[in-house]
Amino acid sequence: NGADDAVELKLLAEHVSGPFSARLNLITERAMSDGADWEDEYAARFMWRANETFALGLEAFGEIDADAHAVGPRATFRIGEATVGHGYLVGMDEAGADSQFRLGVEWSP
Numbered sequence: 410n411g412a413d414d415a416v417e418l419k420l421l422a423e424h425v426s427g428p429f430s431a432r433l434n435l436i437t438e439r440a441m442s443d444g445a446d447w448e449d450e451y452a453a454r455f456m457w458r459a460n461e462t463f464a465l466g467l468e469a470f471g472e473i474d475a476d477a478h479a480v481g482p483r484a485t486f487r488i489g490e491a492t493v494g495h496g497y498l499v500g501m502d503e504a505g506a507d508s509q510f511r512l513g514v515e516w517s518p
Contacts, residue, residue, distance in 0.1 A: 413440040428458040449473040454483065462487045468496060476502045479509070491516050 417438040424431050434452040439445050450473065456466035464485045471478035483496035492515045500507035 413442045413445070415440045430454075430456045430458070446474070456483070456485075468498070470498065477507070478502055479507065483511075490518050 420435045422433045432454045436450040439447045452470050454468040456464045458464040466483045468483045469480040478501045479498040481498040485494040494513045496511045498509050
């Protein structure tokens with residue numbers, strides 16, 4: 410679609426201990442054009458599973474070089490084979506005007 414080719418590296422780490430889980434995704438990307446810089450991002454999620462149906466936690470996303478971050482609560486509900494997750498992210502720093510509601514549905518047979 411006319412964009413420069415890019416190199417992207419990702420590290421995904423997750424740790425589960427009893428009802429608690431922590432996930433960290435580090436991302437760095439660089440366009441293959443002359444003079445391009447590396448762009449660093451992250452996504453993190455900390456969850457507490459109350460039971461087999463409900464979990465509550467906190468998630469954060471950000472672009473480090475742009476000083477743009479968003480953080481907020483997250484809740485998930487399991488309904489049969491589907492998991493519905495929803496949350497609200499509050500934009501901070503350069504992303505102050507970018508608050509958002511999030512809704513996701515996962516299906517795993």
